[in-house]
Amino acid sequence: MRTLQMLQAYLQQTWCGVEFAVWVKTRRDRHMRLLISADDGLSGRPDDYMPAFFPSLPSAPSSSSSLPAARYDVFEKPPDTYIRYVLSTDSSALVRFRPSEPDQPLALTDGPLHTLGLYLCLLEAEETIEAKDKVLTKLIESTRSIASSLDIESVIHDLIRNTLTVIPAADAGLLHLYDPELERLVPKAAVGFRESVIHRFRLRVGESIAGKVYLDGKPRIFHTHKEIQAAMADLSIENYQHLDDAKELRHLHGLMCVPISRGVQRIGVLVIHQFHQENVFLESDLRILQDVADLTAVALENARLYADTKAALEQTAKLTEELKAKHDDLVKRTQIHETLKRLSLRNNGTEAIASALGNMVGKPLLLIDWLEQRHYPPHSELRELFSWDELTLLVSSRLHPRWISVSDKTADGWPEQPFSVYIYPLANGSVFLGCLLIRADSCTLSDLERITIEQGIAILALDLVKKQSLSSVFYKRSHDLFQHLLTAKGAELSHQAQSIGLMPGATYLCVHAMLLRCYDLAKQEAHIHRIVHRWKQLFNGWEVITYGFHNQLTMLIEAASHAHPRSCAEKLGDFAREWNQQEDCQIAIGVGGAYSGLEQIAKSFEEAKKAVQYLNNRNRFGVVRYGELGVNQLMINQTAEDMAAFVRDVFRPFWENRAKYAELEKTLLVYIQCSQSAQETANELHIHINTLYQRLRKIEALLNIDFKRPEDMLKIQLACHLRTEAAGAL
Numbered sequence: 001m002r003t004l005q006m007l008q009a010y011l012q013q014t015w016c017g018v019e020f021a022v023w024v025k026t027r028r029d030r031h032m033r034l035l036i037s038a039d040d041g042l043s044g045r046p047d048d049y050m051p052a053f054f055p056s057l058p059s060a061p062s063s064s065s066s067l068p069a070a071r072y073d074v075f076e077k078p079p080d081t082y083i084r085y086v087l088s089t090d091s092s093a094l095v096r097f098r099p100s101e102p103d104q105p106l107a108l109t110d111g112p113l114h115t116l117g118l119y120l121c122l123l124e125a126e127e128t129i130e131a132k133d134k135v136l137t138k139l140i141e142s143t144r145s146i147a148s149s150l151d152i153e154s155v156i157h158d159l160i161r162n163t164l165t166v167i168p169a170a171d172a173g174l175l176h177l178y179d180p181e182l183e184r185l186v187p188k189a190a191v192g193f194r195e196s197v198i199h200r201f202r203l204r205v206g207e208s209i210a211g212k213v214y215l216d217g218k219p220r221i222f223h224t225h226k227e228i229q230a231a232m233a234d235l236s237i238e239n240y241q242h243l244d245d246a247k248e249l250r251h252l253h254g255l256m257c258v259p260i261s262r263g264v265q266r267i268g269v270l271v272i273h274q275f276h277q278e279n280v281f282l283e284s285d286l287r288i289l290q291d292v293a294d295l296t297a298v299a300l301e302n303a304r305l306y307a308d309t310k311a312a313l314e315q316t317a318k319l320t321e322e323l324k325a326k327h328d329d330l331v332k333r334t335q336i337h338e339t340l341k342r343l344s345l346r347n348n349g350t351e352a353i354a355s356a357l358g359n360m361v362g363k364p365l366l367l368i369d370w371l372e373q374r375h376y377p378p379h380s381e382l383r384e385l386f387s388w389d390e391l392t393l394l395v396s397s398r399l400h401p402r403w404i405s406v407s408d409k410t411a412d413g414w415p416e417q418p419f420s421v422y423i424y425p426l427a428n429g430s431v432f433l434g435c436l437l438i439r440a441d442s443c444t445l446s447d448l449e450r451i452t453i454e455q456g457i458a459i460l461a462l463d464l465v466k467k468q469s470l471s472s473v474f475y476k477r478s479h480d481l482f483q484h485l486l487t488a489k490g491a492e493l494s495h496q497a498q499s500i501g502l503m504p505g506a507t508y509l510c511v512h513a514m515l516l517r518c519y520d521l522a523k524q525e526a527h528i529h530r531i532v533h534r535w536k537q538l539f540n541g542w543e544v545i546t547y548g549f550h551n552q553l554t555m556l557i558e559a560a561s562h563a564h565p566r567s568c569a570e571k572l573g574d575f576a577r578e579w580n581q582q583e584d585c586q587i588a589i590g591v592g593g594a595y596s597g598l599e600q601i602a603k604s605f606e607e608a609k610k611a612v613q614y615l616n617n618r619n620r621f622g623v624v625r626y627g628e629l630g631v632n633q634l635m636i637n638q639t640a641e642d643m644a645a646f647v648r649d650v651f652r653p654f655w656e657n658r659a660k661y662a663e664l665e666k667t668l669l670v671y672i673q674c675s676q677s678a679q680e681t682a683n684e685l686h687i688h689i690n691t692l693y694q695r696l697r698k699i700e701a702l703l704n705i706d707f708k709r710p711e712d713m714l715k716i717q718l719a720c721h722l723r724t725e726a727a728g729a730l
Contacts, residue, residue, distance in 0.1 A: 027090030152303035169279035177268035340459040357456035478547035509594040512608035518585035559594035650719035
């Protein structure tokens with residue numbers, strides 16, 4: 001400080017050879033502080049140099065000078081002389097002179113003393129200017145920091161440190177922000193505290209000094225430990241312990257707290273503490289602290305805006321990347337779709353599409369056509385992984401893609417390295433069309449592979465549906481041709497037979513079937529398609545024409561020596577049992593007789609239809625040959641209800657008292673079963689023949705019949721036949 005140097009030089013020049021010391025006390029000082037001393041042995045501690053009598057001096061001395069610069073009093077305390085200056089209302093100074101010789105005179109006239117007072121006033125003004133300049137510099141620095149940095153943690157800490165620099169009485173600072181979720185004031189930044197502890201300090205709104213400032217928005221300043229203790233009386237024990245652990249509160253003897261607001265909304269508080277500094281807080285310090293709090297609010301708002309802007313930019317960048325990825329994905333989809341579509345439009349076939357798809361994916365691939373029971377490509381190594389039954393269990397009821405881990409065996413029987421198979425079903429609504437098998441080393445597919453497969457699946461499904469639609473058109477045409485064949489006569493019959501490929505002298509039999517309990521028309525059409533292809537495989541070389549129409553199927557077989565009607569019925573029986581066990585609908589199949597000549601085809605077809613009608617009227621499924629119906633041929637058109645009523649009428653006398661007549665009913669059934677042989681019936685029932693005769697007479701009386709009368713015997717035989725055929729259902 002230049003004024004201090006000038007003051008020291010003036011003292012040395014004016015009072016040469018005299019020891020001197022200067023103390024000052026401004027409004028910020030709690031005690032007088034040593035400013036200048038000509039004694040090299042002084043330690044610099046104010047208490048060592050303060051004269052004992054000084055505190056008892058009058059607070060407002062009567063100046064011996066009339067000059068307005070500074071009022072002063074002169075006091076003698078040999079060997080020292082003291083001059084006390086009152087520089088302003090809150091500032092004073094004390095100058096001590098000590099002659100080096102006892103009798104050395106001191107020139108303490110008004111002129112030099114007045115000049116000395118001017119220097120002291122100038123020194124106080126210089127300190128005030130430097131303090132304000134320091135405040136302004138730090139505020140500018142804080143403003144620049146807010147404008148130049150987006151690191152909110154660093155900016156807030158710098159603001160608190162700068163505040164502690166420009167307010168000499170402060171040595172610790174704490175910033176609280178309100179957390180709406182916790183409903184507490186939470187420390188955001190701390191300087192001069194143990195941060196690991198202070199962050200546990202959580203204040204309710206209205207609690208202690210900071211809580212009250214946040215609640216009412218009024219700044220507060222405290223100068224003594226007693227004042228602070230009284231204001232913090234409602235601080236919770238837990239918070240007091242956390243705060244005391246962070247900094248010993250017994251040393252706290254000054255505090256200022258101001259609100260931090262964003263517009264009219266309070267968002268936190270800024271607290272400045274005095275623990276060890278000798279200075280005192282001033283009202284101007286409170287205004288400076290409020291300015292810093294306002295800058296803090298700006299910094300927080302900038303941080304919020306920056307965070308929002310950054311989040312918006314990140315979201316925009318993310319959306320841009322997603323749009324780019326979707327655009328690239330769409331371009332790839334379009335290219336793949338166009339490639340596969342060209343193959344489909346050229347009618348190159350399902351195998352060509354599957355082969356092209358496999359080349360695009362770059363992995364072993366197998367397409368399974370569920371409707372025609374075929375594999376594409378037909379010689380793929382994946383064909384041996386699963387049987388048709390296993391595939392039925394795996395995918396026929398699951399219309400979602402899935403991964404399956406497979407461990408095959410080597411030729412020596414040792415397990416190979418396991419691999420994964422991706423099974424992607426093909427469906428048209430509720431109709432299962434087939435699936436795609438893709439071999440991979442792990443259960444992952446790249447985006448390009450996934451896109452390729454999805455596009456390929458759509459094209460393959462479309463191709464399979466197209467094949468099914470073409471087959472339906474072909475079946476309709478086959479149905480019309482066959483129906484025309486059945487009604488044709490003479491030359492027209494020969495012409496129709498020749499167009500189908502029938503030989504005039506060959507033997508043919510017809511098979512007719514009906515799908516029952518299938519209520520989904522799309523599934524019904526798919527089932528018809530599957531059955532037709534299955535029958536063509538079973539009767540390859542035998543069948544002449546096979547088609548489906550609505551829920552019915554028709555097959556014409558050339559009955560050569562190796563195609564006997566019984567063997568055909570056995571093959572169809574195996575098929576029907578498998579179908580009725582696995583599928584969601586049932587099938588009833590009738591087999592007509594084998595006849596030579598084109599004219600007999602219509603007869604065989606009618607027989608096959610009647611056999612199906614026989615099963616349908618009795619709610620049965622499976623296969624039946626018309627020739628095996630026997631007497632049932634006469635009752636094909638009778639419903640199950642009509643036949644049940646006939647049986648009830650005959651057996652009613654037995655059933656009216658089952659406990660009494662059960663033995664007679666059993667005897668009648670065994671008697672008819674044994675072809676009315678009395679001896680065989682008695683042996684079967686383990687009774688004496690006379691007992692049998694007695695039972696037969698009771699039966700005749702009860703049923704009002706005569707076994708010797710033919711019409712009665714026919715009625716009983718027919719009733720027993722239907723009774724046995726019903727298997728106890730009546």
